[in-house]
Amino acid sequence: MKKIGLVTMFAGFAALVSCGGSSTIGGYNSGNPTDPVGSSCPTNTLCMRASIFQPTSVTVAKGVTVSFQNNSNVDHNIVFDSPPAGVTDIGPISSGTQTRVFNTAGTFALHCTIHAGMNANVVVQ
Numbered sequence: 001m002k003k004i005g006l007v008t009m010f011a012g013f014a015a016l017v018s019c020g021g022s023s024t025i026g027g028y029n030s031g032n033p034t035d036p037v038g039s040s041c042p043t044n045t046l047c048m049r050a051s052i053f054q055p056t057s058v059t060v061a062k063g064v065t066v067s068f069q070n071n072s073n074v075d076h077n078i079v080f081d082s083p084p085a086g087v088t089d090i091g092p093i094s095s096g097t098q099t100r101v102f103n104t105a106g107t108f109a110l111h112c113t114i115h116a117g118m119n120a121n122v123v124v125q
């Protein structure tokens with residue numbers, strides 16, 4: 001697992017400070033503090049917890065950046081069942097935030113192939 005060190009703490013602090021819904025935090029190996037299930041998730045963000053997404057649905061307008069944030073200290077990936085043009089799958093990522101921009105309206109189901117039943121939707125209006 002990840003070492004909790006000064007760099008990790010800084011990364012976590014930076015995440016707290018910079019959470020604007022569209023910021024990108026770190027790379028794959030930075031490691032962030034574990035957010036407990038039920039922690040708040042930034043606007044326009046799908047957060048990955050121990051083995052679930054929170055919330056399970058995020059709704060945005062077309063063209064808005066959606067963030068996918070893993071603060072769980074557990075590897076997750078995001079695989080879209082039927083992604084709109086220009087949107088690619090993510091991960092696996094052990095930590096940090098990835099972003100995607102959805103320019104097509106619709107409901108886009110996604111899941112983590114590492115954890116059965118870890119499902120969510122991005123709804124684009």
Ligand SMILES: [Cu+2]
Binds near residue numbers: 076
């Ligand atoms: Cu997962």
